Amino acid sequence: MLKILVTDPISEQGLQELYSSGEFEIIEKIGISPADLLQTIGDFDALLVRSQTKVTKEVIDAGKRLRVIGRAGVGVDNIDVRAATKAGILVINAPDGNTITTAEFTFSMMLALARHIPQAHASLHEGKWERTRFTGVELRGKTLGIVGFGRIGTEVAKRAQAFGMQVIAYDPFLTSARAEKMGVQVATLEETIQVADFITVHTPLTKETRHLISDREFSVMKRGVKILNCARGGIIDEAALLRALEEGIVAGAALDVYEEEPAIANPLLSYAQVIATPHLGASTVEAQVNVAVDVAGGLVKILRGESYPHTVNLPALTPETRKKVEPFVQLGEILGSMAAQTIRGGVQQVQIRYEGEPAQQPADAMTRSILKGVLSHFYREEVHLISATLIAEEMGVEVIETKQPRHGTYANLIEVRLSGDQGTVAVAGTVVPGHGMRIVQIDQYSVDIAPSEAMVLTWHRDQPGVIGHVGGILGEAGVNIASMQVGRQEAGGQAIMMLGVDREVDEAHLKKIRDTIGMDRVLYVELPTS
Numbered sequence: 029m030l031k032i033l034v035t036d037p038i039s040e041q042g043l044q045e046l047y048s049s050g051e052f053e054i055i056e057k058i059g060i061s062p063a064d065l066l067q068t069i070g071d072f073d074a075l076l077v078r079s080q081t082k083v084t085k086e087v088i089d090a091g092k093r094l095r096v097i098g099r100a101g102v103g104v105d106n107i108d109v110r111a112a113t114k115a116g117i118l119v120i121n122a123p124d125g126n127t128i129t130t131a132e133f134t135f136s137m138m139l140a141l142a143r144h145i146p147q148a149h150a151s152l153h154e155g156k157w158e159r160t161r162f163t164g165v166e167l168r169g170k171t172l173g174i175v176g177f178g179r180i181g182t183e184v185a186k187r188a189q190a191f192g193m194q195v196i197a198y199d200p201f202l203t204s205a206r207a208e209k210m211g212v213q214v215a216t217l218e219e220t221i222q223v224a225d226f227i228t229v230h231t232p233l234t235k236e237t238r239h240l241i242s243d244r245e246f247s248v249m250k251r252g253v254k255i256l257n258c259a260r261g262g263i264i265d266e267a268a269l270l271r272a273l274e275e276g277i278v279a280g281a282a283l284d285v286y287e288e289e290p291a292i293a294n295p296l297l298s299y300a301q302v303i304a305t306p307h308l309g310a311s312t313v314e315a316q317v318n319v320a321v322d323v324a325g326g327l328v329k330i331l332r333g334e335s336y337p338h339t340v341n342l343p344a345l346t347p348e349t350r351k352k353v354e355p356f357v358q359l360g361e362i363l364g365s366m367a368a369q370t371i372r373g374g375v376q377q378v379q380i381r382y383e384g385e386p387a388q389q390p391a392d393a394m395t396r397s398i399l400k401g402v403l404s405h406f407y408r409e410e411v412h413l414i415s416a417t418l419i420a421e422e423m424g425v426e427v428i429e430t431k432q433p434r435h436g437t438y439a440n441l442i443e444v445r446l447s448g449d450q451g452t453v454a455v456a457g458t459v460v461p462g463h464g465m466r467i468v469q470i471d472q473y474s475v476d477i478a479p480s481e482a483m484v485l486t487w488h489r490d491q492p493g494v495i496g497h498v499g500g501i502l503g504e505a506g507v508n509i510a511s512m513q514v515g516r517q518e519a520g521g522q523a524i525m526m527l528g529v530d531r532e533v534d535e536a537h538l539k540k541i542r543d544t545i546g547m548d549r550v551l552y553v554e555l556p557t558s
Protein backbone atom coordinates (compact mmCIF):
# COMPACT_ATOMS: atom_id res chain seq x y z
CA MET A 29 0.00 0.00 0.00
CA LEU A 30 1.33 3.48 -0.88
CA LYS A 31 2.19 5.56 2.18
CA ILE A 32 1.46 9.27 2.72
CA LEU A 33 3.15 11.30 5.47
CA VAL A 34 1.38 14.43 6.78
CA THR A 35 3.65 16.77 8.79
CA ASP A 36 1.73 20.07 9.16
CA PRO A 37 -1.78 20.79 10.50
CA ILE A 38 -4.11 20.07 7.57
CA SER A 39 -7.88 20.52 7.75
CA GLU A 40 -9.94 17.43 8.63
CA GLN A 41 -11.86 17.59 5.34
CA GLY A 42 -8.58 17.47 3.43
CA LEU A 43 -7.38 14.44 5.35
CA GLN A 44 -10.79 12.82 4.76
CA GLU A 45 -10.08 12.97 1.00
CA LEU A 46 -7.07 10.75 1.66
CA TYR A 47 -8.63 8.37 4.22
CA SER A 48 -11.88 7.87 2.31
CA SER A 49 -10.12 6.58 -0.81
CA GLY A 50 -9.05 3.55 1.27
CA GLU A 51 -6.07 3.12 -1.03
CA PHE A 52 -3.30 4.55 1.12
CA GLU A 53 -1.68 4.22 4.51
CA ILE A 54 -1.70 7.68 6.09
CA ILE A 55 0.62 8.60 8.94
CA GLU A 56 0.21 11.98 10.69
CA LYS A 57 3.34 13.31 12.41
CA ILE A 58 2.41 16.96 12.95
CA GLY A 59 5.32 19.18 13.98
CA ILE A 60 7.93 16.46 13.35
CA SER A 61 11.50 17.69 13.98
CA PRO A 62 13.83 18.10 10.97
CA ALA A 63 16.01 15.25 12.28
CA ASP A 64 13.04 12.88 12.68
CA LEU A 65 11.74 13.84 9.23
CA LEU A 66 15.08 12.86 7.71
CA GLN A 67 14.86 9.50 9.52
CA THR A 68 11.23 8.87 8.54
CA ILE A 69 10.76 10.16 4.99
CA GLY A 70 12.48 7.17 3.35
CA ASP A 71 9.41 4.98 3.96
CA PHE A 72 6.90 7.26 2.21
CA ASP A 73 5.60 7.73 -1.33
CA ALA A 74 4.00 11.12 -0.73
CA LEU A 75 4.46 14.02 1.67
CA LEU A 76 1.71 16.52 2.53
CA VAL A 77 2.78 19.83 4.11
CA ARG A 78 1.61 23.38 4.72
CA SER A 79 4.33 26.02 5.24
CA GLN A 80 5.98 24.96 8.50
CA THR A 81 7.77 21.82 7.32
CA LYS A 82 10.99 22.68 5.50
CA VAL A 83 11.35 20.19 2.67
CA THR A 84 15.06 20.67 2.10
CA LYS A 85 17.38 18.98 -0.37
CA GLU A 86 18.45 16.66 2.46
CA VAL A 87 14.84 15.61 3.03
CA ILE A 88 14.38 15.07 -0.72
CA ASP A 89 17.60 13.07 -0.94
CA ALA A 90 16.45 10.94 1.99
CA GLY A 91 13.02 10.40 0.40
CA LYS A 92 14.10 7.47 -1.71
CA ARG A 93 10.49 6.39 -2.39
CA LEU A 94 9.00 9.88 -2.67
CA ARG A 95 6.90 10.47 -5.79
CA VAL A 96 4.96 13.58 -4.91
CA ILE A 97 5.00 16.44 -2.41
CA GLY A 98 1.71 18.29 -1.82
CA ARG A 99 1.66 21.88 -0.49
CA ALA A 100 -1.66 23.00 1.02
CA GLY A 101 -1.42 26.64 -0.12
CA VAL A 102 0.21 28.75 -2.84
CA GLY A 103 3.86 29.46 -2.02
CA VAL A 104 6.30 26.56 -2.29
CA ASP A 105 9.17 28.51 -0.73
CA ASN A 106 9.44 25.90 2.03
CA ILE A 107 10.12 23.18 -0.55
CA ASP A 108 13.36 22.86 -2.50
CA VAL A 109 11.54 22.53 -5.83
CA ARG A 110 14.73 22.40 -7.86
CA ALA A 111 15.98 19.44 -5.80
CA ALA A 112 12.57 17.77 -6.12
CA THR A 113 12.54 18.29 -9.88
CA LYS A 114 16.03 16.93 -10.20
CA ALA A 115 15.00 13.90 -8.16
CA GLY A 116 11.92 13.38 -10.36
CA ILE A 117 9.51 14.18 -7.53
CA LEU A 118 6.37 16.01 -8.53
CA VAL A 119 5.45 19.05 -6.43
CA ILE A 120 1.81 20.11 -6.41
CA ASN A 121 0.06 23.03 -4.69
CA ALA A 122 -3.36 24.67 -4.27
CA PRO A 123 -3.13 28.26 -5.55
CA ASP A 124 -6.83 29.22 -5.69
CA GLY A 125 -8.19 28.25 -2.28
CA ASN A 126 -6.88 31.12 -0.15
CA THR A 127 -7.29 34.11 -2.48
CA ILE A 128 -10.46 35.53 -0.89
CA THR A 129 -9.22 34.88 2.64
CA THR A 130 -5.97 36.73 1.98
CA ALA A 131 -7.78 39.63 0.26
CA GLU A 132 -10.14 39.92 3.25
CA PHE A 133 -7.17 39.81 5.60
CA THR A 134 -5.43 42.60 3.68
CA PHE A 135 -8.56 44.69 3.92
CA SER A 136 -8.84 44.05 7.67
CA MET A 137 -5.27 45.28 8.01
CA MET A 138 -6.09 48.40 5.98
CA LEU A 139 -9.04 49.25 8.21
CA ALA A 140 -7.00 48.55 11.34
CA LEU A 141 -4.29 50.84 9.99
CA ALA A 142 -6.75 53.62 9.15
CA ARG A 143 -8.37 53.51 12.61
CA HIS A 144 -5.43 52.45 14.86
CA ILE A 145 -7.50 49.55 16.16
CA PRO A 146 -4.61 47.36 17.47
CA GLN A 147 -3.00 50.34 19.24
CA ALA A 148 -6.31 51.47 20.79
CA HIS A 149 -7.05 47.92 21.89
CA ALA A 150 -3.64 47.62 23.59
CA SER A 151 -4.07 51.02 25.26
CA LEU A 152 -7.46 50.12 26.72
CA HIS A 153 -6.06 46.80 27.97
CA GLU A 154 -3.45 48.89 29.82
CA GLY A 155 -6.33 50.67 31.56
CA LYS A 156 -6.12 53.90 29.51
CA TRP A 157 -9.11 55.71 27.95
CA GLU A 158 -7.41 57.62 25.09
CA ARG A 159 -10.04 58.88 22.65
CA THR A 160 -8.25 61.73 20.84
CA ARG A 161 -4.93 59.89 20.46
CA PHE A 162 -6.49 57.39 18.11
CA THR A 163 -8.32 59.63 15.64
CA GLY A 164 -8.18 57.86 12.29
CA VAL A 165 -9.02 58.53 8.65
CA GLU A 166 -11.84 57.35 6.38
CA LEU A 167 -11.06 55.07 3.47
CA ARG A 168 -13.79 56.72 1.38
CA GLY A 169 -12.29 59.10 -1.18
CA LYS A 170 -8.73 57.87 -0.60
CA THR A 171 -6.54 56.40 -3.33
CA LEU A 172 -5.36 52.83 -2.98
CA GLY A 173 -2.24 51.89 -4.94
CA ILE A 174 -2.05 48.16 -5.70
CA VAL A 175 1.29 46.74 -6.79
CA GLY A 176 0.70 43.30 -8.32
CA PHE A 177 -2.77 42.87 -9.77
CA GLY A 178 -3.12 39.08 -9.78
CA ARG A 179 -5.64 36.95 -7.91
CA ILE A 180 -5.37 38.67 -4.52
CA GLY A 181 -4.67 42.20 -5.82
CA THR A 182 -7.85 41.99 -7.94
CA GLU A 183 -10.00 40.94 -4.97
CA VAL A 184 -8.52 43.71 -2.79
CA ALA A 185 -9.45 46.23 -5.53
CA LYS A 186 -13.10 45.09 -5.55
CA ARG A 187 -13.34 45.56 -1.78
CA ALA A 188 -11.66 48.99 -1.94
CA GLN A 189 -14.14 50.13 -4.58
CA ALA A 190 -17.02 49.05 -2.34
CA PHE A 191 -15.56 51.36 0.32
CA GLY A 192 -15.52 54.32 -2.10
CA MET A 193 -11.76 54.27 -2.72
CA GLN A 194 -10.12 55.08 -6.08
CA VAL A 195 -7.86 52.27 -7.19
CA ILE A 196 -4.66 52.73 -9.18
CA ALA A 197 -2.64 49.64 -10.03
CA TYR A 198 0.75 48.61 -11.36
CA ASP A 199 1.31 45.16 -12.83
CA PRO A 200 3.31 44.49 -16.01
CA PHE A 201 0.57 42.06 -17.07
CA LEU A 202 -2.38 44.36 -16.47
CA THR A 203 -3.84 45.49 -19.79
CA SER A 204 -5.73 48.78 -20.18
CA ALA A 205 -8.79 46.80 -21.32
CA ARG A 206 -8.88 44.68 -18.13
CA ALA A 207 -8.19 47.71 -15.94
CA GLU A 208 -11.02 49.65 -17.61
CA LYS A 209 -13.41 46.73 -17.11
CA MET A 210 -12.49 46.68 -13.42
CA GLY A 211 -12.80 50.48 -13.05
CA VAL A 212 -9.13 50.66 -12.07
CA GLN A 213 -6.53 53.14 -13.32
CA VAL A 214 -3.47 51.36 -14.73
CA ALA A 215 -0.15 53.15 -14.16
CA THR A 216 3.58 52.73 -13.76
CA LEU A 217 5.01 51.80 -10.37
CA GLU A 218 6.18 55.39 -9.83
CA GLU A 219 2.79 56.92 -10.74
CA THR A 220 1.01 54.41 -8.52
CA ILE A 221 3.06 55.05 -5.41
CA GLN A 222 3.20 58.82 -5.95
CA VAL A 223 -0.54 59.40 -5.78
CA ALA A 224 -1.62 56.69 -3.33
CA ASP A 225 -2.76 57.34 0.26
CA PHE A 226 -2.57 53.59 0.94
CA ILE A 227 -0.23 51.19 -0.87
CA THR A 228 -0.56 47.40 -0.81
CA VAL A 229 1.78 44.91 -2.50
CA HIS A 230 0.54 41.60 -3.96
CA THR A 231 3.38 40.38 -6.16
CA PRO A 232 5.35 37.19 -5.76
CA LEU A 233 8.81 37.46 -4.25
CA THR A 234 11.21 37.14 -7.20
CA LYS A 235 14.56 38.57 -8.21
CA GLU A 236 12.65 41.49 -9.77
CA THR A 237 10.35 42.18 -6.83
CA ARG A 238 12.89 41.82 -3.98
CA HIS A 239 13.10 45.33 -2.50
CA LEU A 240 10.71 46.62 -5.19
CA ILE A 241 9.74 49.24 -2.60
CA SER A 242 12.95 50.75 -1.24
CA ASP A 243 14.45 54.18 -0.41
CA ARG A 244 13.93 55.63 -3.91
CA GLU A 245 10.27 54.55 -3.94
CA PHE A 246 9.62 55.86 -0.41
CA SER A 247 11.15 59.22 -1.43
CA VAL A 248 8.42 59.83 -4.06
CA MET A 249 5.48 58.79 -1.89
CA LYS A 250 3.01 61.23 -0.31
CA ARG A 251 4.02 62.26 3.20
CA GLY A 252 1.82 60.32 5.62
CA VAL A 253 1.26 57.34 3.30
CA LYS A 254 0.17 54.01 4.81
CA ILE A 255 1.66 50.80 3.42
CA LEU A 256 0.76 47.10 3.63
CA ASN A 257 2.56 43.84 2.89
CA CYS A 258 0.45 40.69 3.14
CA ALA A 259 2.27 38.98 0.25
CA ARG A 260 5.89 37.99 0.90
CA GLY A 261 8.56 39.45 3.16
CA GLY A 262 11.27 41.23 1.16
CA ILE A 263 9.05 42.91 -1.47
CA ILE A 264 9.28 45.97 0.79
CA ASP A 265 12.86 46.67 1.90
CA GLU A 266 12.48 46.55 5.70
CA ALA A 267 15.54 48.75 6.39
CA ALA A 268 14.18 51.39 3.99
CA LEU A 269 10.76 51.16 5.64
CA LEU A 270 12.40 51.85 9.01
CA ARG A 271 14.01 54.98 7.56
CA ALA A 272 10.75 56.10 5.96
CA LEU A 273 8.97 55.69 9.31
CA GLU A 274 11.72 57.68 11.07
CA GLU A 275 11.48 60.46 8.48
CA GLY A 276 7.70 60.63 8.76
CA ILE A 277 7.13 59.68 5.10
CA VAL A 278 5.24 56.56 6.21
CA ALA A 279 2.59 57.19 8.85
CA GLY A 280 1.65 53.56 9.29
CA ALA A 281 2.59 50.08 8.09
CA ALA A 282 0.71 46.79 8.28
CA LEU A 283 2.84 43.68 7.90
CA ASP A 284 1.93 40.00 7.81
CA VAL A 285 5.15 38.74 6.24
CA TYR A 286 8.84 39.45 6.90
CA GLU A 287 12.26 39.13 5.37
CA GLU A 288 12.99 36.55 8.07
CA GLU A 289 10.30 34.40 9.68
CA PRO A 290 9.53 33.84 12.49
CA ALA A 291 10.05 37.61 12.89
CA ILE A 292 10.47 37.61 16.63
CA ALA A 293 13.31 40.16 16.86
CA ASN A 294 12.36 42.34 13.89
CA PRO A 295 13.16 46.02 14.74
CA LEU A 296 9.98 47.17 12.92
CA LEU A 297 7.95 45.60 15.72
CA SER A 298 9.10 48.29 18.15
CA TYR A 299 7.40 51.07 16.14
CA ALA A 300 3.97 52.11 17.41
CA GLN A 301 2.87 52.90 13.84
CA VAL A 302 3.56 49.32 12.70
CA ILE A 303 0.81 46.75 13.09
CA ALA A 304 1.97 43.22 12.63
CA THR A 305 0.69 39.65 12.43
CA PRO A 306 2.56 36.33 12.24
CA HIS A 307 1.89 35.31 8.58
CA LEU A 308 -1.84 34.84 9.10
CA GLY A 309 -3.05 35.93 5.64
CA ALA A 310 -4.32 32.49 4.66
CA SER A 311 -5.41 31.40 8.12
CA THR A 312 -9.16 30.96 7.97
CA VAL A 313 -11.16 27.78 8.41
CA GLU A 314 -12.50 28.14 4.86
CA ALA A 315 -9.14 28.71 3.17
CA GLN A 316 -7.53 25.86 5.05
CA VAL A 317 -10.38 23.53 4.01
CA ASN A 318 -10.15 24.72 0.39
CA VAL A 319 -6.41 24.29 0.04
CA ALA A 320 -6.36 21.00 1.95
CA VAL A 321 -9.20 19.47 -0.09
CA ASP A 322 -7.62 20.66 -3.35
CA VAL A 323 -4.16 19.36 -2.61
CA ALA A 324 -5.27 16.10 -0.98
CA GLY A 325 -7.45 15.41 -4.05
CA GLY A 326 -4.38 16.19 -6.15
CA LEU A 327 -2.24 13.70 -4.20
CA VAL A 328 -4.83 10.96 -4.68
CA LYS A 329 -4.95 11.67 -8.44
CA ILE A 330 -1.18 11.71 -8.87
CA LEU A 331 -0.69 8.50 -6.88
CA ARG A 332 -3.37 6.89 -9.05
CA GLY A 333 -1.49 8.05 -12.15
CA GLU A 334 -4.13 10.61 -13.09
CA SER A 335 -3.47 14.28 -13.85
CA TYR A 336 -3.87 17.30 -11.54
CA PRO A 337 -3.67 20.84 -12.91
CA HIS A 338 -1.58 22.52 -10.21
CA THR A 339 1.75 20.82 -10.72
CA VAL A 340 4.71 23.01 -9.95
CA ASN A 341 7.51 21.07 -11.65
CA LEU A 342 8.66 18.10 -13.71
CA PRO A 343 8.54 18.18 -17.52
CA ALA A 344 6.68 15.18 -18.91
CA LEU A 345 8.77 13.97 -21.85
CA THR A 346 9.36 10.45 -23.10
CA PRO A 347 13.07 9.61 -23.28
CA GLU A 348 12.93 9.39 -27.07
CA THR A 349 11.26 12.76 -27.54
CA ARG A 350 13.47 14.30 -24.89
CA LYS A 351 16.61 13.31 -26.84
CA LYS A 352 15.30 14.91 -30.03
CA VAL A 353 13.99 18.13 -28.57
CA GLU A 354 16.41 18.63 -25.66
CA PRO A 355 18.79 20.99 -27.55
CA PHE A 356 15.83 23.10 -28.69
CA VAL A 357 14.27 23.02 -25.22
CA GLN A 358 17.51 24.49 -23.86
CA LEU A 359 17.76 27.04 -26.67
CA GLY A 360 14.11 28.05 -26.17
CA GLU A 361 14.55 28.91 -22.50
CA ILE A 362 17.60 31.04 -23.32
CA LEU A 363 15.80 32.90 -26.12
CA GLY A 364 12.74 33.46 -23.89
CA SER A 365 14.91 34.72 -21.05
CA MET A 366 16.91 37.04 -23.34
CA ALA A 367 13.72 38.45 -24.89
CA ALA A 368 12.06 39.00 -21.48
CA GLN A 369 15.11 40.83 -20.17
CA THR A 370 15.31 42.96 -23.31
CA ILE A 371 11.67 44.05 -23.70
CA ARG A 372 10.53 47.27 -22.05
CA GLY A 373 7.42 46.86 -19.85
CA GLY A 374 5.22 43.77 -19.63
CA VAL A 375 4.40 40.96 -22.03
CA GLN A 376 0.97 40.28 -23.45
CA GLN A 377 1.81 38.06 -26.41
CA VAL A 378 4.50 35.46 -27.15
CA GLN A 379 4.88 34.52 -30.82
CA ILE A 380 7.11 31.53 -31.49
CA ARG A 381 8.31 30.50 -34.93
CA TYR A 382 9.85 27.06 -35.34
CA GLU A 383 11.73 26.60 -38.58
CA GLY A 384 13.37 23.47 -39.99
CA GLU A 385 14.18 20.64 -37.51
CA PRO A 386 12.24 21.93 -34.48
CA ALA A 387 9.20 22.42 -36.72
CA GLN A 388 9.17 18.64 -37.18
CA GLN A 389 9.02 17.91 -33.44
CA PRO A 390 6.04 18.21 -31.07
CA ALA A 391 6.26 21.83 -29.94
CA ASP A 392 4.91 21.40 -26.41
CA ALA A 393 8.19 20.97 -24.50
CA MET A 394 9.98 23.69 -26.48
CA THR A 395 7.11 26.14 -26.05
CA ARG A 396 6.94 25.44 -22.32
CA SER A 397 10.65 26.04 -22.08
CA ILE A 398 10.38 29.37 -23.94
CA LEU A 399 7.52 30.42 -21.65
CA LYS A 400 9.59 29.37 -18.62
CA GLY A 401 12.38 31.65 -19.87
CA VAL A 402 9.96 34.55 -20.39
CA LEU A 403 7.71 34.18 -17.35
CA SER A 404 10.52 33.54 -14.86
CA HIS A 405 11.17 37.28 -15.04
CA PHE A 406 7.63 38.19 -14.06
CA TYR A 407 5.97 35.38 -12.09
CA ARG A 408 5.69 35.06 -8.30
CA GLU A 409 7.34 31.65 -7.94
CA GLU A 410 9.84 29.66 -9.87
CA VAL A 411 8.33 28.71 -13.25
CA HIS A 412 8.78 25.08 -14.29
CA LEU A 413 8.23 23.35 -17.61
CA ILE A 414 5.12 21.63 -16.41
CA SER A 415 3.45 24.77 -15.08
CA ALA A 416 4.60 27.32 -17.68
CA THR A 417 1.63 27.00 -20.07
CA LEU A 418 -0.91 27.19 -17.27
CA ILE A 419 0.77 30.25 -15.80
CA ALA A 420 0.77 31.99 -19.20
CA GLU A 421 -2.96 31.24 -19.48
CA GLU A 422 -3.65 32.54 -15.98
CA MET A 423 -1.69 35.71 -16.70
CA GLY A 424 -3.65 36.26 -19.92
CA VAL A 425 -0.50 35.98 -22.05
CA GLU A 426 -1.44 34.92 -25.58
CA VAL A 427 0.87 32.27 -27.05
CA ILE A 428 1.02 31.85 -30.84
CA GLU A 429 3.11 29.07 -32.41
CA THR A 430 3.93 28.77 -36.09
CA LYS A 431 5.92 26.07 -37.84
CA GLN A 432 7.74 26.43 -41.14
CA PRO A 433 9.88 24.01 -43.14
CA ARG A 434 13.48 25.11 -43.57
CA HIS A 435 13.79 27.98 -46.02
CA GLY A 436 16.49 30.31 -44.75
CA THR A 437 20.17 30.18 -43.86
CA TYR A 438 19.77 27.82 -40.91
CA ALA A 439 18.88 24.14 -40.76
CA ASN A 440 16.98 24.95 -37.60
CA LEU A 441 15.75 28.20 -36.12
CA ILE A 442 13.57 29.32 -33.24
CA GLU A 443 12.35 32.91 -33.15
CA VAL A 444 10.70 34.31 -30.01
CA ARG A 445 8.82 37.57 -30.49
CA LEU A 446 7.35 39.26 -27.41
CA SER A 447 4.76 42.04 -27.59
CA GLY A 448 3.62 44.15 -24.69
CA ASP A 449 2.29 47.52 -23.65
CA GLN A 450 5.59 49.26 -24.42
CA GLY A 451 6.71 47.55 -27.63
CA THR A 452 8.01 44.32 -29.12
CA VAL A 453 11.27 42.43 -29.20
CA ALA A 454 12.38 39.48 -31.33
CA VAL A 455 15.25 37.13 -30.55
CA ALA A 456 16.20 34.13 -32.70
CA GLY A 457 18.67 31.30 -32.27
CA THR A 458 19.88 28.10 -33.82
CA VAL A 459 21.67 24.91 -32.77
CA VAL A 460 24.77 24.19 -34.84
CA PRO A 461 25.71 20.49 -34.65
CA GLY A 462 29.05 20.17 -32.90
CA HIS A 463 29.19 23.88 -32.02
CA GLY A 464 26.18 24.35 -29.76
CA MET A 465 23.71 27.18 -29.57
CA ARG A 466 24.02 30.55 -31.31
CA ILE A 467 21.93 33.68 -31.01
CA VAL A 468 21.51 34.89 -34.59
CA GLN A 469 19.06 37.76 -34.43
CA ILE A 470 17.95 40.53 -32.09
CA ASP A 471 15.20 42.66 -33.58
CA GLN A 472 16.50 43.96 -36.94
CA TYR A 473 20.12 43.03 -36.21
CA SER A 474 21.80 39.86 -37.50
CA VAL A 475 24.37 38.57 -35.03
CA ASP A 476 26.18 35.29 -34.35
CA ILE A 477 27.20 34.65 -30.77
CA ALA A 478 27.05 31.76 -28.32
CA PRO A 479 24.77 32.61 -25.37
CA SER A 480 26.66 32.85 -22.10
CA GLU A 481 25.53 32.95 -18.50
CA ALA A 482 26.38 36.66 -18.19
CA MET A 483 26.11 39.13 -21.07
CA VAL A 484 26.23 42.87 -21.65
CA LEU A 485 24.10 44.26 -24.47
CA THR A 486 24.48 47.79 -25.81
CA TRP A 487 22.42 49.67 -28.36
CA HIS A 488 24.48 52.56 -29.73
CA ARG A 489 25.38 54.66 -32.73
CA ASP A 490 28.01 52.96 -34.90
CA GLN A 491 31.07 55.19 -34.56
CA PRO A 492 34.79 54.75 -33.92
CA GLY A 493 35.88 54.23 -30.33
CA VAL A 494 32.68 52.84 -28.78
CA ILE A 495 33.86 49.21 -28.61
CA GLY A 496 37.26 50.18 -27.19
CA HIS A 497 35.70 52.48 -24.64
CA VAL A 498 33.28 49.81 -23.40
CA GLY A 499 36.12 47.26 -23.29
CA GLY A 500 38.14 49.73 -21.22
CA ILE A 501 35.35 50.18 -18.68
CA LEU A 502 34.89 46.43 -18.33
CA GLY A 503 38.65 46.03 -17.92
CA GLU A 504 38.61 48.67 -15.19
CA ALA A 505 35.79 46.66 -13.52
CA GLY A 506 37.95 43.54 -13.67
CA VAL A 507 35.43 41.82 -15.97
CA ASN A 508 36.87 39.57 -18.63
CA ILE A 509 35.21 39.61 -22.06
CA ALA A 510 34.84 36.05 -23.35
CA SER A 511 33.06 36.75 -26.64
CA MET A 512 31.86 39.72 -28.66
CA GLN A 513 29.60 40.40 -31.59
CA VAL A 514 28.48 43.64 -33.23
CA GLY A 515 25.42 43.89 -35.44
CA ARG A 516 24.59 46.93 -37.52
CA GLN A 517 22.41 47.72 -40.48
CA GLU A 518 24.61 50.39 -42.06
CA ALA A 519 27.90 52.13 -41.28
CA GLY A 520 27.30 55.07 -38.94
CA GLY A 521 23.75 53.92 -38.16
CA GLN A 522 22.29 52.19 -35.14
CA ALA A 523 24.16 49.13 -33.89
CA ILE A 524 23.99 46.47 -31.23
CA MET A 525 26.95 44.99 -29.35
CA MET A 526 26.72 41.70 -27.43
CA LEU A 527 29.45 40.74 -25.01
CA GLY A 528 29.77 37.43 -23.20
CA VAL A 529 31.43 38.26 -19.87
CA ASP A 530 32.96 36.05 -17.19
CA ARG A 531 31.13 37.59 -14.27
CA GLU A 532 28.46 40.07 -13.21
CA VAL A 533 29.02 43.74 -14.07
CA ASP A 534 28.17 46.11 -11.21
CA GLU A 535 25.71 48.99 -11.55
CA ALA A 536 28.43 51.68 -11.29
CA HIS A 537 30.30 50.32 -14.32
CA LEU A 538 27.08 49.76 -16.28
CA LYS A 539 26.32 53.44 -15.64
CA LYS A 540 29.74 54.39 -16.99
CA ILE A 541 28.98 52.42 -20.16
CA ARG A 542 25.58 54.12 -20.39
CA ASP A 543 27.36 57.52 -20.22
CA THR A 544 29.49 56.70 -23.28
CA ILE A 545 28.82 59.09 -26.18
CA GLY A 546 26.41 57.62 -28.71
CA MET A 547 25.04 55.03 -26.26
CA ASP A 548 21.23 54.54 -26.28
CA ARG A 549 20.71 51.59 -23.96
CA VAL A 550 22.80 49.17 -21.92
CA LEU A 551 21.61 45.96 -20.29
CA TYR A 552 23.29 43.30 -18.20
CA VAL A 553 21.47 39.99 -18.71
CA GLU A 554 21.85 36.57 -17.14
CA LEU A 555 20.90 33.53 -19.17
CA PRO A 556 20.00 30.01 -17.96
CA THR A 557 22.83 28.34 -19.87
CA SER A 558 23.69 25.50 -17.48
Ligand SMILES: NC(=O)c1ccc[n+]([C@@H]2O[C@H](COP(=O)([O-])OP(=O)(O)OC[C@H]3O[C@@H](n4cnc5c(N)ncnc54)[C@H](O)[C@@H]3O)[C@@H](O)[C@H]2O)c1
Binds near residue numbers: 126181285405
Ligand atom coordinates in the same frame (compact mmCIF):
# COMPACT_ATOMS: atom_id res chain seq x y z
N1 LIG B 1 0.07 36.27 3.69
C1 LIG B 1 -0.30 35.07 3.29
O1 LIG B 1 -0.53 34.17 4.09
C2 LIG B 1 -0.47 34.81 1.82
C3 LIG B 1 -1.50 33.98 1.38
C4 LIG B 1 -1.65 33.73 0.01
C5 LIG B 1 -0.76 34.31 -0.89
N2 LIG B 1 0.25 35.08 -0.43
C6 LIG B 1 1.17 35.74 -1.36
O2 LIG B 1 0.48 36.80 -2.02
C7 LIG B 1 1.12 37.09 -3.26
C8 LIG B 1 0.09 37.22 -4.37
O3 LIG B 1 -0.55 35.97 -4.55
P1 LIG B 1 -1.58 35.78 -5.78
O4 LIG B 1 -2.23 34.46 -5.56
O5 LIG B 1 -2.39 37.01 -5.99
O6 LIG B 1 -0.53 35.66 -6.97
P2 LIG B 1 -0.80 35.92 -8.53
O7 LIG B 1 0.25 35.20 -9.27
O8 LIG B 1 -2.21 35.64 -8.87
O9 LIG B 1 -0.52 37.47 -8.68
C9 LIG B 1 0.78 38.03 -8.63
C10 LIG B 1 0.78 39.22 -9.58
O10 LIG B 1 2.01 39.93 -9.43
C11 LIG B 1 2.37 40.42 -10.71
N3 LIG B 1 3.79 40.76 -10.77
C12 LIG B 1 4.85 39.93 -10.99
N4 LIG B 1 5.98 40.66 -11.00
C13 LIG B 1 5.63 41.95 -10.78
C14 LIG B 1 6.36 43.16 -10.67
N5 LIG B 1 7.70 43.19 -10.81
N6 LIG B 1 5.68 44.31 -10.43
C15 LIG B 1 4.34 44.30 -10.30
N7 LIG B 1 3.58 43.17 -10.40
C16 LIG B 1 4.23 42.01 -10.63
C17 LIG B 1 2.02 39.30 -11.66
O11 LIG B 1 1.88 39.79 -12.98
C18 LIG B 1 0.70 38.81 -11.07
O12 LIG B 1 -0.41 39.46 -11.68
C19 LIG B 1 2.14 35.98 -3.46
O13 LIG B 1 3.41 36.46 -3.04
C20 LIG B 1 1.67 34.88 -2.50
O14 LIG B 1 2.73 34.02 -2.12
C21 LIG B 1 0.40 35.37 0.91
Ligand SMILES: O=C(O)CC[C@@H](O)C(=O)O
Binds near residue numbers: 078102104
Ligand atom coordinates in the same frame (compact mmCIF):
# COMPACT_ATOMS: atom_id res chain seq x y z
O1 LIG C 1 -0.67 29.59 6.12
C1 LIG C 1 0.06 29.10 5.27
O2 LIG C 1 0.19 27.91 5.07
C2 LIG C 1 0.82 30.10 4.34
C3 LIG C 1 -0.08 30.50 3.21
C4 LIG C 1 0.44 31.44 2.16
O3 LIG C 1 1.56 32.17 2.47
C5 LIG C 1 0.56 30.75 0.83
O4 LIG C 1 1.54 30.95 0.13
O5 LIG C 1 -0.39 30.02 0.46
